[in-house]
Amino acid sequence: MLKIHNTLARDKQEFKPIEANKVRMYVCGMTVYDYCHLGHARVMVVFDMVYRWLKSSGYDVTYVRNITDIDDKIIKRAAENKESIHTLTQRFIDAMHEDADALGVQRPDHEPRATQFIPQMLQMVEQLEQNGLAYKAADGDVNYAVRKFDGYGKLSGKSLEDLRAGERVEVASDKNDPLDFVLWKHAKAGEAEEVQWESKWGKGRPGWHLECSAMGSELLGNHFDIHGGGADLQFPHHENEIAQSEGAHGCQYVNYWMHNGFVRVDNEKMSKSLGNFFTIREVLKKYDAEVVRFFILRAHYRSPLNYSDHHLDDAKGALTRLYTALKLPSPASGITSDLAALPPSRMASSSIRGAGGEGSVDWNEPYAQRFKAAMDDDFNTPEAVAVLFDLANEANRSQSAEAAAQLKALAGVLGLLQRDAQEFLQGSATAGGLDDAAINAQIEARIAAKKAKDFAEADRIRKALLEAGIVLEDTAQGTSWRRA
């Protein structure tokens, strides 16, 4: 039984889908005017993990992650670059896909773009106007009348009075109430045609929150199961989404709200405004993408996650241990464990596809049961990963190919450990580093020295390679190597 921490209830709750065996999930994605940073990586990886686990649990999942391709910052950036917003956003959408793919993030079922749903948004504003919740202000903007919506504040736990008390310097506007927010922004002089759409309230463009309400309803219905996003979206974005959707449709919008914690740098939130962010592609130049994914999944999704090279190095070391356990006795060596020769009958009991479509998990086996219990407990990936390490220990101890296969299959549910172990461990040559041929030549030379009992020379070669970042391991099957 799956339990999910529901922000709406501020508690873990048993997950009950609206429709049996189906889950409809919406996650707030990127505003595409720049490269994704690690905070974005966390959202993508965390909800990819959720998506995978729901599917592994047998649900038929429809996953929507939107793309915001119209917004003040996009308009500003396009103007700075002297390019159209379309070329700008398309460029960063492509970059986002590259980053997501590298991190092993599966594509959502739908990736709607705001600009493709303008009619649905306008329809929603009209509905809100009819319901007495929207009004056109003197400046031409159409605003949401927050005080007319009863449940305002139920997600973020804020009351209108609290919000009023914490009000910042007030910006001059024609809102009836300072807390009202814009549904439809009127077009301003000098704005490009491509950021203006016709409407009964005059030319303009959608406010920030409207897109998600409109696209969620369009693709998942007026009432769906899960809505996710970063913790910073809880207020005002998600609160306003609820006001819009429930105000327009008169029914519950979302059953379970999930918010992931921030990525931090030096104990501070990584954010654009603070300027302390690292882009995904920047980090991937230095660290293997799977290490980054593992680093994210090693913490609970709701906890803060501190980023530093030291933490990534640590994650790399840990992932190396798992991959090392995956190295099976090579059939070519003539050494195979008894277990490896056993027919994989038990492994096929419950066919659940792993990330790479690899082997299936034997869910009756004790490690898998612990793994499942951890994942069902609000997606407790740190605990699930701990099970992976216990299983690695088991595989190493028993030299069991079956245990190694189970390890790989279970990790596959998290989108980990699906590569060839040797490929991961050896990585690829870094700039200025030794290439594989050079390494193998050195290994040959060392083997020759060992045969001649010239251990001083053998050790010299090994030491030289180590200094070049290459670790040698002499095994019964011969000498293997990996990049440190």
Add this chain to the structure above:
RNA sequence: GGCGCGAUAGCAAAGCGGUUAUGCACCGGAUUGCAAAUCCGUAGAGCCCAGUUCGACUCUGGGUCGCGCCUCCA
């Protein structure tokens, strides 16, 4: 100021009212020509103060510190 979250061993990070988390690092042993990897074992924890309890890292109250939202932000 309002609302909320957190504080676990050297670092990272979970569960749990009483019995080994886990990874890295460290120490001892096995193994190895020497290593590495692996295995076995030791050591090391729960911000402070009260309370509840036979027993609290785990529950309750208070305090301290850190973080977040209240403004664009994943």
